Amino acid sequence: MGRAPCCDKARVKRGPWSPEEDEQLRSYVRANGVGGNWIALPHKAGLNRCGKSCRLRWLNYLRPDIRHGGYTEQEDRVICSLYASIGSRWSIIASKLPGRTDNDVKNYWNTKLKKKVMPMPMPMPGPHYHHHAGLGAFSAPATPSGPAGSWSQCVPSTLQPAALSPAASGSSSVDTTSSGGDMCFAPAGMYQPHHPMQGFVHVDSSPQTVLAPMPLDVPAATGIWAPSMPAASDVGGVALEDAFLADLGAYGDLLLGGFGGQLLQDNKATAAMELPGACYFPNMAEMWAADHAHAHAKPPQGLCNTFT
């Protein structure tokens, strides 16, 4: 049985919004709020539009705090770092950039940033690959649900403060094509209290090998790579450091890296990053279970990589 459509597509207007429609929606939301029901909103607002379309228009364009275009270098770094770390979780990434929407960030990445940081086509890992130290760009397998090179899909959407605490690590090779679960790589360091940043993220994906340089600019306290991030710099009227770093600090040992290193012309120092282990969970539930019991939690047996 199929899912019921949210509206009668034949009867509602589609395509670009006119200024009149924008004003109609804006004034309705100003007066009444969204009311928690986007499906009913267009009717109430007198708009011949799908509720989903109204929601999208409001969230991505009409909201008063939206900023468009003009991305700063610093925002680039944030996007690249987070993308390298958590993949295409645009809503999370956008939440770290005041005034930006997920759609906007996504478009910006797809049209500009991706080309900037990935000028050369990256080799795709084969079905059986073996990590050599984990958290780096271009290292994850291409999956139906994620881009090649995006890392963990396991980072919590809520950025839970208690998440990602250290514990022990195990070891085994992982067949990335195995079925029966999401491919979930815990952010590096999830089970590692400390991880010296000492070199390259080295991803060995047969037949090719990728070496992704990793900048050596990691605040010791958080383990978060914040390359050349000026103190109290300002993004959209909000100090990025406050909005972003403090929040991300909750990740504990989560490392950010990968693409960002390529962006930083001024970051000459790269060094080997030794990541003794990263973990594989068959699904989100497993990861969260481990995470929530995290204090001294161990990953499910046999599901951890050793990066050799």
Added chain:
DNA sequence: AACTATGACAACCGCGAAATG
């Protein structure tokens, strides 16, 4: 001037999760 290629971004689609009855 006409055509084509490319870039930018708005909008749509379909899915899973959460909420609700």
Added chain:
DNA sequence: GCATTTCGCGGTTGTCATAGT
């Protein structure tokens, strides 16, 4: 506990503007 509805997200497509030939 289950079915249905709604929301939110990420991937993809469509459209328009501009640059290049």
